[in-house]
Amino acid sequence: MLRTRSATLPSPSSWVLARVSCPRSSPNLSLPPRTRTFTTTTLVAGKSGSSARWLQRQQHDPYVRSRASGPLDAPAAFVxxxxxxxxxxxxxxxxxxxxxxxxxxxxxxxxxxxxxxxxxxxxxxxxxxxxxxxxxxxxxxxxxxxxxxxxxxxxxxxxxxxxxxxxxxxxxxxxxxxxxxxxxxxxxxxxxxxxxxxxxxxxxxxxxxxxxxxxxxxxxxxxxxxxxxxxxxxxxxxxxxxxxxxxxxxxxxxxxxxxxxxxxxxxxxxxxxxxxxxxxxxxxxxxxxxxxxxxxxxxxxxxxxxxxxxxxxxx
CATH class of the missing domain: 3.40.50.150 (Vaccinia Virus protein VP39)
Incomplete structure (x- = not known):
């Protein structure tokens, strides 16, 4: 099943500046809002290519696997x-x-x-x-x-x-x-x-x-x-x-x-x-x-x- 929706969101740089609680002296790096298209894909037998690669990398990453289990000489679970x-x-x-x-x-x-x-x-x-x-x-x-x-x-x-x-x-x-x-x-x-x-x-x-x-x-x-x-x-x-x-x-x-x-x-x-x-x-x-x-x-x-x-x- 494939659904496509559009939404107008501020750019990531705007998000960063919006979280700052006081004025900065650094240059204004924000970009104007732009329209992005998000695609949600539902697959029965598998994931999209990028998602599959990400999952494969996570599954084969020894540090990700051991983060909560304790190998690699880790004395405790890490967040x-x-x-x-x-x-x-x-x-x-x-x-x-x-x-x-x-x-x-x-x-x-x-x-x-x-x-x-x-x-x-x-x-x-x-x-x-x-x-x-x-x-x-x-x-x-x-x-x-x-x-x-x-x-x-x-x-x-x-x-x-x-x-x-x-x-x-x-x-x-x-x-x-x-x-x-x-x-x-x-x-x-x-x-x-x-x-x-x-x-x-x-x-x-x-x-x-x-x-x-x-x-x-x-x-x-x-x-x-x-x-x-x-x-x-x-x-x-x-x-x-x-x-x-x-x-x-x-x-x-x-x-x-x-x-x-x-x-x-x-x-x-x-x-x-x-x-x-x-x-x-x-x-x-x-x-x-x-x-x-x-x-x-x-x-x-x-x-x-x-x-x-x-x-x-x-x-």
Whole structure:
């Protein structure tokens, strides 16, 4: 049975702007309303081609299958597939300091539905503080874990950021944090140029927050044992990872990497195994925050070789 109906709806960009609770200084990217034709197809023996491909991909995706069942070394059920990405990043850390450590204060930007909060808490086991923020609500029960607090609102709204600072003070007694995670993503439109610009806006907002709330880390010094062998304190291996931000690869990727290198001693683009291969998604992993003043005076760290930019392991 085939039914066709027409409806006039605002464009996706209008939906994004309509959900913002305060005026923005960013350019108006909204498009005029347009008429779309929706086709509803009812099949007895199968699905449409695109639906069948989507279902097949979901059925064969080990991370989707295990999201609620617990394999892939997952200690508990997760509300979203993205939880495995943070766990992948945690496991890929090769330095002497793990990504997630006891008693850390972690901020999760773009936290809904709560997969990264769950993943971080599964490692910290209640021994740290996690504060999340998102325009959308968390899945029921995620924010009830011990040491977890959630602020609902648009992170780009200064009033929401003020509430986030209040939550940090309430939970840890300070607004300084150990790790800023950003899994924020704008609604995509299919226009790579526009989608890349929106992604970059969120990345820059996350970086601005990190610069304001991270504590600077002094460069590690080389330590040699009596046998002449360097200890684990040498180089980047003892630098804590302090900022992870999701970024969609575009023509602005290299420029943003250089901006990150002004503030962090180690910056690497990582695509974890749980990130879909056909996605432009990746994560900038940044270690050793220099501090705002040092970033203005010290030269940026040398860029890694091009073939070292995409990897599932780092530092």
């Amino acid at each position: 979203s597939r993205s939880a495995f990405k943070l766990l992948d990043l945690h496991k890929a850390r090769r330095g002497s300091l793990p990504l997630l450590r006891p008693d850390m204060v972690v901020v999760d930007l773009g936290a809904a539905p709560g997969g990264w909060i769950q993943a971080a808490d599964s490692v910290l086991q209640g021994s740290g503080t996690i504060v999340g923020v998102d325009l959308l609500k968390l899945q029921h029960g995620v924010g009830a874990a011990e040491g977890v607090q959630f602020v609902q609102g648009d992170f780009l709204d200064p009033k929401v950021q003020a509430r986030l600072k209040e939550a940090l003070l309430d939970m840890s007694g300070d607004t300084k944090v150990d790790l800023v995670l950003s899994d924020m993503m704008a609604n995509t439109s299919g226009n790579n140029t526009r989608d890349g610009a929106l992604s970059l806006e969120l990345c820059e907002a996350a970086l601005a927050f990190a610069v304001q709330h991270l504590s600077p880390i002094r460069r590690a010094t080389k330590v040699v044992t009596p046998s002449g062998r360097p200890t684990a304190a040498e180089g980047s291996k003892s630098l804590p990872i302090q900022f992870i931000v999701k970024h969609f690869a575009s023509e602005s990727t290299e420029a943003f990497r250089k901006e990150l290198a002004r503030y962090f001693r180690q910056v690497k683009w990582v695509k974890p195994p749980s990130s879909r291969k056909d996605s432009r998604e990746g994560f900038f992993v940044c270690a050793g925050f220099k501090g705002k003043q040092s970033a203005e005076t010290e030269p940026a760290e040398q860029a890694p070789a091009q073939d070292d930019l995409e990897s599932s392991v780092f530092f």
